[in-house]
Amino acid sequence: MNRPAVLAVTLPGATELRLEAEAEVRRRGWTVVNAPAAADLLLVCGVPAGEDAEWVDGIDRSMPEPALRIVAGERGRIAAALDVARRDLMDRAATRREADVADEPGAREHGDRKGHGDGHGRGTHHDSSPPEASDDQSHDHHRMDHGHSDHAVGDEERGHHQPADRGAHTDWLDHEGHGGHMDHMDHMGQHMHAMGEVAGLPMAQRGDDRDELRLDQLHVPIGPALSDWPTGLILRLTLQGDVVQDVEVDHLPVPPGHRPPFWDEPWLRAAQGEEVTRGSAARRRCAAHLDSAGRLLAVVSWDDVAARCRRLRDEVLSGVSREGIGGDLRRTVRRIGRSRPLRWSIAGLGELSADRARAAGVTGPALAADGDAFDRLLMWLSEIERGLEGLDDARPLTPDDWAGPRGRLDGPQPPSRALLDVLPELLTGAEFACARIIVASLDPDLDELALAPVSGAAHA
Structure with a gap:
């Protein structure tokens, strides 16, 4: 337990907490896993409430004893929370070892040793907030929430992959020996929403497939808390064999906040008349594209380069100079x-041509790419290199600059709304194993759905 295995989930509106958590977990060298069964510590970025709390509780119940859940709701307190969590996990592990020794034949009678858990050895959630704050949020456990927050975690170091092939091939992503099997749909069931099920599995129904055959249809929900997955996104897929036949796009509620979406913040602040430098905007754009590229590379299991993208993202955000x-x-x-x-x-x-993208209201890199998932990745890379020259630009950002990382912020809808709208068309007819690649190549930011009208824009 000195280096716990961490499962991190992020709630809508908590992008900045996610970034802080990922950087801190990477600094400590802790392992990040993508399945509850492999985790010692569940780190929730954002404070769960309502529907959020339900699926977070479901993940928590899937973790082995003596697992622990912590909640991060404020910036700057994650490191301290992780310190406390590690000490608590080590105490729990020691208590369980003592209990195991006491249960051995011939051992001295030690009485009923329940440790810190719920009476069954189960890991619990600590709570150092006032009693009146914790009573409404216990969810059958105590919660570790030092003043509404305290902790968080990331997903650069991945583990416990289950390979999924594209066709009959194995994909090695690096001539230098770094690579792995494509890992598109690993452990999806852990975060699925409830549907009609038998023994925990969705029920199949009959339907016509594209070859006019009557085959079983399987209804599979994906999200909202997969690793390397847009925060809060839920896709409900209808599958026949390994082919996606129908797609319904849904998402967790995106809470309105007093702060603009993290990735769009420089442009929205400038539009409100605040003084924002061009360098700040260039850094945010570069970091956003590095974040998206890291997510896509992690989905195809090029983990070492994905981790490098995330490290560079954090350095760009921290203010490291262009040189x-x-x-x-x-x-x-x-x-x-x-x-x-x-x-x-x-x-x-x-495949998303510029004409189709424009008709759907898509702007930004997805429109300029005029192509497939690899073209969109290349467009991110091009914008990263181009933005590198402006990282230290101290000139003010003009208030009429509305070009955020995912597209124009002065259109009739947020850029990510259009990206969500094209998902059904792009996913229908695709192989199931490729669905996550397509989603990652668009990387919609659902925090943008909470954008309020901003003075000076036609719409926001």
Whole structure:
């Protein structure tokens, strides 16, 4: 328990907490896993309430004893929360070892040793907030929530993958020996919403497939808390064999906040008349694209380069100078863009022409890419390199600059709304194993759905 295995989930509106958590967990060298069964610690970025609390509780119940859940609701307190969580997990592990020794034949009678749990050895949630704050949020356990927050975690170091093939091939993503099987749909069931089920499995129904055959249809919900998955997104897929026949897009409620969506913040603040430098906007754009690229690379199991993208993302956000980061960033971008195995792995998936994108209201990189998942990745990489030159630009950002990382913020709808709207078209007819790649190549930011009208824009 000195280096706990962490399962991190993020709630809508908690992007900044997620980034802080990922950086802190990486600094500690803790392992990040993507399944409850492999986790010692569940780290929730954002404070669960209502529907959020239900599925977080479901994940918690799937974790082995003596697991612990902590909740991070404020910036700057994650490191302290993780320290407390590690100490508590070590205490629980020691208590269980003592109990196991006491239960051995011939051992001295120690009485009823229940440790800190719920009477069954189950890991629990600590709560150092006032009693009146914890009573309404216990969910059958105590919660560790130091003043509404305290803790968080990330997902760079992945474990416990289950490979999924694209066709009959195995995809190795790096000529230098770094690679792995494509890992698109691993452990989806742990975060599925409830549907009609038998023995925990969705019930199949009959339906016509694309070859006019009557085959079983399986209704499979995906999300909202998969690793490397847009926060809060839920897809309800109808499958026949391994082919997606129908798609319904849903999401967790996106709470309105007093702060704009994290990735769009510089442009929205400038539109309100605040003084924002062009360098701040360039850093936010570069970091957003590095975050998206890291997510896509993690989905195809190029984990070492995905982790490098996230490290560079954190350095860009921390204010490292262009000279300090430029060489490493350019090398990483060029390595990704020149990878032939990577191109082969994702080329042809999620084809979205510029005409179709424009008709759907898509703007930004997805429109400019005018192509498939690999083209969209290349567009992110191009914008990262182009933005590198402006990281230290102290000139003010003009109030009429509305080009955020995912598209224009002055259109009739938020950029990510259009990205969600094109998902059914892009996923229908695709192989099930490729669905996560297509989603990751668009990487919609559901926090944008809470955008309020901003003075100076036609719509926001």
